[in-house]
Amino acid sequence: MDPQGGCVAAKQRRVVITGLGTVNPIGFNVSQFWENLVKGKSGARKAQNMDLSDFHVQIAAEIDLPDVRDYFTQRKMARRLDRHIILGHIAGYQAIKDAGMDNYQEPHRVGVLVGTGDGGLITQYQQINRMAKSGLSSVSPFYVSSVIPNSTSAMISMEFGFTGPSFSVNSACASSNHALGTAYNMIATGMVDAMVTGGTEAVATEPSMAGFGQIGALSSRNDDPETASRPFDKSRDGFVMGEGAGVLFLEELEHAKKRGAHIYAEISGFGFTSDAYDLVAPHPDGIGASKAIELAVEMAELNYEQLDFINCHGTSTPIGDKAECQAVNRAMGADLASSIPVNSTKSMTGHLIGAASAVEAVAGILSFEQGVIHHTINQFELDDEINYNVIKEPMEKKADHFLSNAFGFGGQNACVVFSRYS
Numbered sequence: 001m002d003p004q005g006g007c008v009a010a011k012q013r014r015v016v017i018t019g020l021g022t023v024n025p026i027g028f029n030v031s032q033f034w035e036n037l038v039k040g041k042s043g044a045r046k047a048q049n050m051d052l053s054d055f056h057v058q059i060a061a062e063i064d065l066p067d068v069r070d071y072f073t074q075r076k077m078a079r080r081l082d083r084h085i086i087l088g089h090i091a092g093y094q095a096i097k098d099a100g101m102d103n104y105q106e107p108h109r110v111g112v113l114v115g116t117g118d119g120g121l122i123t124q125y126q127q128i129n130r131m132a133k134s135g136l137s138s139v140s141p142f143y144v145s146s147v148i149p150n151s152t153s154a155m156i157s158m159e160f161g162f163t164g165p166s167f168s169v170n171s172a173c174a175s176s177n178h179a180l181g182t183a184y185n186m187i188a189t190g191m192v193d194a195m196v197t198g199g200t201e202a203v204a205t206e207p208s209m210a211g212f213g214q215i216g217a218l219s220s221r222n223d224d225p226e227t228a229s230r231p232f233d234k235s236r237d238g239f240v241m242g243e244g245a246g247v248l249f250l251e252e253l254e255h256a257k258k259r260g261a262h263i264y265a266e267i268s269g270f271g272f273t274s275d276a277y278d279l280v281a282p283h284p285d286g287i288g289a290s291k292a293i294e295l296a297v298e299m300a301e302l303n304y305e306q307l308d309f310i311n312c313h314g315t316s317t318p319i320g321d322k323a324e325c326q327a328v329n330r331a332m333g334a335d336l337a338s339s340i341p342v343n344s345t346k347s348m349t350g351h352l353i354g355a356a357s358a359v360e361a362v363a364g365i366l367s368f369e370q371g372v373i374h375h376t377i378n379q380f381e382l383d384d385e386i387n388y389n390v391i392k393e394p395m396e397k398k399a400d401h402f403l404s405n406a407f408g409f410g411g412q413n414a415c416v417v418f419s420r421y422s
Contacts, residue, residue: 012188016421018261019099019249021091021198022362024349025061025242029094033359034366037374038394042226042348044240050206057213059225060204061242061350063087073159080142081155082120083243087355088152088200089159091245096160096196099249099261104162109193111164112153113183114247115175117354117408118203120147125207152200164192172408173313173351175199176246176358177416181270183250193255198358200245209241215280217317229351230378231314231344232321232386239315242350246358248365265365268302268401268419271295275411282320282407286327289405292413293331296403300417304332307340307417308399309373309391311364313407314344315351324405325386338387341395347377357406361418364402368420372396 020030025043027033043061052058068086069075071093078086092114096102104110123146130138145151150168157166165186171178176199183195212218219238221228230236256263273295275288282289297304313324329337345360346352352359367373373395382390400420407413 013190014253014266015184015187015250016253016256016266017248017264017365018251018256019095019101020264020362020365021094021098021247022245022359023063023087023090024244024352024359025063026348030362033362034370037348037363038372040348040375040377042377043242044225044228044350046225049204050209052206052209055209055213057209057218057220058222059219059228059240060209061240062204063243082123082146083202084116084120084200085146085152085155087202087243087245088114088247089155091198091200091247092156092196095247095249099251101194101249102160107161108163110162110196111186111192112156112162112166112196113169113179114152114156114197115169115179115199115354116149116152117170117172117175117201118208119149121203121208122205123147125205156196162196171412171414172410173353173356174406174408174412174414175354176356177270177404177406177414178272180248180267180358180361180416181272181414184267184270187250187252194249194251196247197250198245198247199355201353201355202243203353204241204243212241219316227378229316229347230380231312231316231347231376232383232388232390233379234381234383236316236318236321238317239346240350242352244349244352244359245355246362248358248361263421265368266419266421267416269296269298269300269417271299271415273413275413277411280409282323283411284323284326286323286330288411289324289327289407289413290330292415293327293403293405296415296417300401300419302401302417304336307401307403308397309341309343309402311360311402311404312342312344313405314346316346321383322385324407325388329387334387339389341373341391342388343374343391344376345374357404361404361416364404364418367399367402371398373399
C-alpha cells in the first residue's frame with residue numbers, strides 16, 4: 001500500500017508478455033487489427049445486430065462473427081454461450097497459441113483471469129424477454145452459466161486444461177487493466193508462472209444502449225457513424241458503443257526465456273485508485289486518476305519524460321476526456337503533459353467497456369514490434385480545455401515505454417506502464 005493512498009505492487013519477479021489475442025470491430029485477429037489501426041479504419045456503423053429504430057442513438061461498433069466453432073474443442077458450446085464468452089475465448093485462444101502454451105506440461109502453474117464490465121447482458125436480455133412471454137420453464141439451462149462474469153475464464157481453463165487460479169474481475173471500464181495488474185501480482189509473488197488475462201465485452205445490445213444513451217454518454221451522430229467517436233475534439237458528443245475482447249499471455253521472465261518464447265514487452269508498473277466521488281462521473285479535477293498514473297510510473301521506476309506516448313482512456317465524452325486531461329496534467333505538470341504524444345484507440349474501435357484497455361494494450365505493444373504508434377482519427381479541432389499533443393497520423397518511433405489509462409464508472413482508476421523488454 002502506498003503511504004499516500006492507492007494500491008501499488010512490490011516489484012519482485014519480472015513479468016513479460018509472450019502472447020497476444022484480440023477480436024474487435026476493426027480486426028478479427030492481431031494482424032488484421034494492426035493493419036486497420038494504421039489505416040485509420042473506423043468500426044462504427046449504423047447498428048445492424050440490434051433494433052434501435054425508436055431510439056435517439058442508432059450507431060455502434062459491432063462485430064460480424066464468422067463461424068467460431070473451430071476455436072472450441074467442444075464445438076457445440078459455441079452455440080450455447082453468451083457472446084461475451086465467445087469473444088473472450090477467441091482472443092484467449094489466439095493469445096495462448098501465439099505464446100505456444102497450448103500443450104503445457106504443468107497446467108497447475110497457469111491461471112486465467114479475464115475481466116468484464118457487464119458479463120452476459122445479451123443472454124440476460126433475451127432470457128428475461130423469453131420468461132415474460134412464455135414463463136419460467138422456457139428459460140435456457142445455459143442461462144446462468146452464460147450470464148456470470150467468470151464463465152470466460154472458466155471456459156478457457158476447461159478448453160486448455162489450465163488448473164491454476166481461474167476467476168474474473170469487474171470494475172466497469174477499468175476491468176482489463178485491473179485484470180492485468182492482478183495477474184501480474186500472482187506471477188510476481190510466485191503463485192503461478194503464467195496467466196491468461198485481459199477483458200471481454202458484448203454490450204452492443206438494446207438495454208446497454210438505452211442505459212448509456214439515457215445518461216447522455218453515447219454519440220448520436222447517426223448520420224456520420226465513422227466520425228462519431230471524436231476523442232479530445234471540441235465537437236465530441238459521447239462515445240460509440242463497441243464490443244470485443246483482448247487477451248494477453250503473461251509469463252514470468254525466466255520461465256519465458258527457458259522455453260525460448262518470443263517476448264513482446266514487459267509490464268513494468270501499474271497503479272490502482274478510487275475517486276470515491278460519484279457512481280458515474282469522474283472526479284472533475286482528476287485527483288484519483290492522477291494518483292493511479294503516479295503509482296504506475298513510480299512502480300516502473302521511470303520519469304514521466306521517459307514515456308514515449310500515452311494511450312489515453314479517451315472515450316469521446318465531454319466530461320470524461322476533460323477529466324482525464326486534468327489527471328494527466330496534475331500528475332506530470334501541464335508543460336510535460338502537452339508534449340508527450342497521446343492517442344485513443346477508441347476513436348476507431350469505439351468503447352469496448354471492460355475489454356477496452358486490454359485491446360488498447362495489444363495496440364500499444366504492437367508499437368514496440370512495428371516501430372509505429374497508431375494515431376487518433378476524427379481529430380478535427382482540439383478542445384480548448386485539452387492541452388494534449390494528439391497523434392493525428394501514424395507516427396514512426398522506436399518506443400520504449402507507454403502508459404495505458406483506464407477509468408471506470410464508480411471512480412475506478414487503473415493505469416499500467418508497458419516497457420520494451422531489454
